[in-house]
Amino acid sequence: MKTVEESVxxxxxxxxxELLQFLPYILQDFWEIGSxxxxxxxxxxxxxxxxxxxxxxxxxxxxxxGCGKGAVxxxxxxxxxxxxxxxxxxxxxxxxxxxxxxEFEVADLCSFETxxxxxxxxxxxxxxxxxxxxxxxxxxxxxxxxxxxLSKLNxxxxxxxxxxxxxxxxxxxxxxxxSQAFHxxxxxxxIQRAGMLLAEEILFPNExxxxxxSPSQLNYQKEFGNLVKRCKExxxxxxxxxxxxxxxxxxxxxxxxSFKEDIACCTFAIKKSCLKRQL
Numbered sequence: 001m002k003t004v005e006e007s008v009x010x011x012x013x014x015x016x017x018e019l020l021q022f023l024p025y026i027l028q029d030f031w032e033i034g035s036x037x038x039x040x041x042x043x044x045x046x047x048x049x050x051x052x053x054x055x056x057x058x059x060x061x062x063x064x065x066g067c068g069k070g071a072v073x074x075x076x077x078x079x080x081x082x083x084x085x086x087x088x089x090x091x092x093x094x095x096x097x098x099x100x101x102x103e104f105e106v107a108d109l110c111s112f113e114t115x116x117x118x119x120x121x122x123x124x125x126x127x128x129x130x131x132x133x134x135x136x137x138x139x140x141x142x143x144x145x146x147x148x149x150l151s152k153l154n155x156x157x158x159x160x161x162x163x164x165x166x167x168x169x170x171x172x173x174x175x176x177x178x179s180q181a182f183h184x185x186x187x188x189x190x191i192q193r194a195g196m197l198l199a200e201e202i203l204f205p206n207e208x209x210x211x212x213x214s215p216s217q218l219n220y221q222k223e224f225g226n227l228v229k230r231c232k233e234x235x236x237x238x239x240x241x242x243x244x245x246x247x248x249x250x251x252x253x254x255x256x257x258s259f260k261e262d263i264a265c266c267t268f269a270i271k272k273s274c275l276k277r278q279l
Contacts, residue, residue: 070097
């Protein structure tokens with residue numbers, strides 16, 4: 001098993017844990033590191049329309065795994081009044097998440113902890129918790145492939161619960177390989193093997209079809225510009241590690257290029273199979 005440091009750096013598209021200490025600085029201009037909170041809010045609202053109320057007895061419980069700086073948890077709590085518990089391995093991210101929860105006046109609805117999600121979800125005392133929604137926001141196969149991930153999360157999910165996974169899959173008929181990406185056929189097979197059902201898929205636009213002045217393109221240009229700026233600042237401060245930061249810039253650019261043709265970006269909403277419950 002990878003160390004938690006190796007797991008984090010892989011999820012953040014890095015190649016060496018040496019970069020880990022610099023990630024908070026590189027990503028200081030970002031709050032939303034993984035999933036789009038609007039998409040998560042939409043899915044929760046749609047699939048729990050009757051339960052999403054201000055009545056505390058009906059408050060949905062959301063588990064945000066690999067929560068980053070807490071953007072999903074904080075915005076879900078603010079928009080829907082859900083109780084959200086976020087876990088991330090980077091202490092600086094958790095510290096920032098707590099600050100944002102206070103800023104958005106949802107500190108009473110949000111709790112955050114630093115830790116290795118692979119170990120926490122398997123702890124007996126933690127598995128006694130039941131969540132209505134479990135979110136894995138663009139963290140890759142940290143818990144394994146989809147079958148392994150869903151099997152490990154199943155004990156934590158309410159019978160009518162929802163697992164939301166922000167991910168990407170290799171487009172069909174593309175001659176492309178990636179250590180963290182699967183074909184959709186493999187994903188759907190794993191979901192069925194785990195006794196679950198793909199309830200909904202939200203597919204994001206192919207970047208190749210977007211104009212250079214589209215909102216997504218402009219947003220990427222701004223975000224990538226900020227990332228390059230911070231990496232260059234680190235290169236100036238640590239010239240002996242210049243290769244480390246330049247490699248990260250190059251990998252981020254290559255990752256984005258793969259989204260144009262090879263990788264389909266999507267959000268999956270997964271439920272327990274009704275057939276399995278009947279059995």
